[in-house]
Amino acid sequence: MFHGKVKAVAFDADDTLWVNEPFFDRAKAEIADMMSCYVPAERFTEFLEHTQSRNINVFGYGVKSFVISMIEAANKVADGRIKASDIARIIELGRDMLNSPVEHIEGVESVLHALGGEYKLLMITKGDVAEQQRKISLSGMSVYFEHIEILAEKDEAAYERILHKHSIRHEEFLMVGNSVKSDVLPVVGIGGSAVHIPFHTTWAHEVVSLDDLCGREYVELSRASELLPLLLSL
Amino acid sequence: MFHGKVKAVAFDADDTLWVNEPFFDRAKAEIADMMSCYVPAERFTEFLEHTQSRNINVFGYGVKSFVISMIEAANKVADGRIKASDIARIIELGRDMLNSPVEHIEGVESVLHALGGEYKLLMITKGDVAEQQRKISLSGMSVYFEHIEILAEKDEAAYERILHKHSIRHEEFLMVGNSVKSDVLPVVGIGGSAVHIPFHTTWAHEVVSLDDLCGREYVELSRASELLPLLLSL
Numbered sequence: 099m100f101h102g103k104v105k106a107v108a109f110d111a112d113d114t115l116w117v118n119e120p121f122f123d124r125a126k127a128e129i130a131d132m133m134s135c136y137v138p139a140e141r142f143t144e145f146l147e148h149t150q151s152r153n154i155n156v157f158g159y160g161v162k163s164f165v166i167s168m169i170e171a172a173n174k175v176a177d178g179r180i181k182a183s184d185i186a187r188i189i190e191l192g193r194d195m196l197n198s199p200v201e202h203i204e205g206v207e208s209v210l211h212a213l214g215g216e217y218k219l220l221m222i223t224k225g226d227v228a229e230q231q232r233k234i235s236l237s238g239m240s241v242y243f244e245h246i247e248i249l250a251e252k253d254e255a256a257y258e259r260i261l262h263k264h265s266i267r268h269e270e271f272l273m274v275g276n277s278v279k280s281d282v283l284p285v286v287g288i289g290g291s292a293v294h295i296p297f298h299t300t301w302a303h304e305v306v307s308l309d310d311l312c313g314r315e316y317v318e319l320s321r322a323s324e325l326l327p328l329l330l331s332l
Numbered sequence: 333m334f335h336g337k338v339k340a341v342a343f344d345a346d347d348t349l350w351v352n353e354p355f356f357d358r359a360k361a362e363i364a365d366m367m368s369c370y371v372p373a374e375r376f377t378e379f380l381e382h383t384q385s386r387n388i389n390v391f392g393y394g395v396k397s398f399v400i401s402m403i404e405a406a407n408k409v410a411d412g413r414i415k416a417s418d419i420a421r422i423i424e425l426g427r428d429m430l431n432s433p434v435e436h437i438e439g440v441e442s443v444l445h446a447l448g449g450e451y452k453l454l455m456i457t458k459g460d461v462a463e464q465q466r467k468i469s470l471s472g473m474s475v476y477f478e479h480i481e482i483l484a485e486k487d488e489a490a491y492e493r494i495l496h497k498h499s500i501r502h503e504e505f506l507m508v509g510n511s512v513k514s515d516v517l518p519v520v521g522i523g524g525s526a527v528h529i530p531f532h533t534t535w536a537h538e539v540v541s542l543d544d545l546c547g548r549e550y551v552e553l554s555r556a557s558e559l560l561p562l563l564l565s566l
Contacts, residue, residue, distance in 0.1 A: 156430050158462045162396035169403060170423050178416045185407045185419070189400060196390050227461035228392045228484060250462060 104291065104332060106266045107213055107325075109206075109243075110252075110275030111223035111230065113297040114322075116237055117201040122164065123299055125191045129168055132184055136176050146171040158250070160226025165192035196229065200236040203297075209322045210242040213329070221246045222260065222273070224280065252280040254287050261290075274325065276300070282316045292316040293325065338525065338566060340500045341447055341559075343440075343477075344486075344509030345457035345464065347531040348556075350471055351435040356398065357533055359425045363402055366418055370410050380405040392484070394460025399426035430463065434470040437531075443556045444476040447563070455480040456494065456507070458514065486514040488521045495524075508559065510534070516550045526550040527559065 112118035126146060130139035137145075149171040150164065157163035168188045173180050213219060221243045223230055230248045234240050245264055249256050261271055268289035275281025275292075277300065282292040294316055317328065346352035360380060364373035371379070383405040384398065391397035402422045407414050447453060455477045457464055464482045468474050479498055483490050495505055502523035509515025509526075511534065516526040528550055553559065 156427050157396055162391055162400060165400055166396060166423060166426070169419060173416050173419045176416065180414075180416060180419070182407050182410065182412045182414060185403060185414070189404050192400070193390050227482075231484070248461075250465075 103270055104272045104329065105270040106218040106220060108220035108222045108273045110277065110281045111221055113276045114274065114295065115206050115239055116203060116233060119297065119299045121195050121198055125195060129172060129188060132187065133172055133175055142175055145175060158226060159224060160229045161192050161195045162226065165189060200233050206322045209325055212326055214242055219243050224249045224252050252284060254284040257284050257288055286316055294318045295322060337504055338506045338563065339504040340452040340454060342454035342456045342507045344511065344515045345455055347510045348508065348529065349440055349473055350437060350467060353531065353533045355429050355432055359429060363406060363422060367406055367409055376409055379409060392460060393458060394463045395426050395429045396460065399423060434467050440556045443559055446560055448476055453477050458483045458486050486518060488518040491518050491522055520550055528552045529556060
């Protein structure tokens with residue numbers, strides 16, 4: 099159900115406000131290629147995904163956890179023959195990712211500017227707090243948001259806490275993001291509204307099955323600028 | 333100068349409220365021993381300290397950064413001959429550290445309990461946010477604190493921001509912690525009061541030279557319970 103009385107619009111950050119996943123994709127592709135003398139690239143990528151998902155519980159999200167997972171996966175796959183230069187390269191890739199610039203997703207900033215006067219705007223992201231803070235700061239976008247929340251997980255309980263904390267009613271809340279799993283399903287699940295704006299690449303960990311979507315209604319847009327006519331039409 | 337009108341007492345967390353450094357020390361000692369076929373343990377420890385300090389800028393504080401630094405240092409020191417089992421062991425140590433229980437420092441909880449009615453209590457710590465949140469939660473100590481702040485660095489600017497945010501005047505503020513560098517000097521530097529309670533082990537990165545201490549006045553206690561008579565005497 100899509101509500102007509104939206105007062106608060108919340109935006110996911112990674113791959114909604116700025117480019118993120120391509121940095122991980124490029125690193126994965128390079129390491130898969132580097133390890134292709136041991137296993138085919140697709141098999142390494144699969145094993146890395148598995149390692150990453152298993153490690154989230156302990157090491158969390160973000161680049162540091164990713165670096166540890168890459169080293170762990172490469173070390174296992176090389177079966178005792180990993181090269182010192184391979185390990186050094188993985189750490190260097192992590193360092194580069196943490197020093198990379200922040201690239202806005204096209205058109206998003208003007209949407210934030212346009213919505214700012216009419217709606218209470220929130221940024222709701224998850225991941226390593228220091229890494230997110232670095233990107234928030236470099237993005238220059240914090241000026242548009244009344245509240246910025248960096249969560250460990252974006253599940254129903256987390257969204258409930260945020261709505262409660264900022265006294266936002268469920269039917270007044272609209273979440274915008276690129277992840278059906280994190281930005282859409284839990285929000286619709288607690289009675290809020292959600293807009294999905296797919297990014298051209300989605301991390302396997304965030305992909306949901308069709309079963310999960312069953313009966314959940316949300317709006318899918320192809321770019322942020324389409325939010326304005328959508329909100330006007332409510 | 334030690335002020336008499338203290339209204340807010342802030343506590344550092346790692347090695348002030350709960351045991352932290354010994355987990356790192358034990359991991360360092362084990363890895364230094366593991367690498368002793370390549371270099372003497374003291375030389376490895378020194379090289380690891382250097383690697384850690386250099387990496388803080390990019391990878392920050394905490395266990396994940398420590399794991400990456402240990403792998404980087406071991407990889408360099410082994411000079412192309414690092415064993416897969418060595419890398420696996422370092423990652424396993426990190427996992428163990430992140431799953432370790434939280435052990436209160438003796439006597440601190442009863443001090444918090446006694447001070448709670450009289451003073452505004454704050455916890456001011458630095459490090460990886462997810463790791464600190466895990467320890468805060470496991471410690472069960474959050475109930476004693478009106479505000480909990482997890483900072484990237486504990487420098488004068490950071491303390492100024494906290495005092496401003498919570499409307500605490502400099503002369504009303506007392507910081508208690510085990511690190512002269514992070515808990516004492518920046519607080520005294522902005523006109524607050526500080527109590528140093530040394531822990532039996534201090535990370536080399538936190539050690540200050542005698543020059544840094546020049547002219548800075550603070551109180552040194554040997555245990556938290558001595559805070560009560562000190563505050564009563566003001």
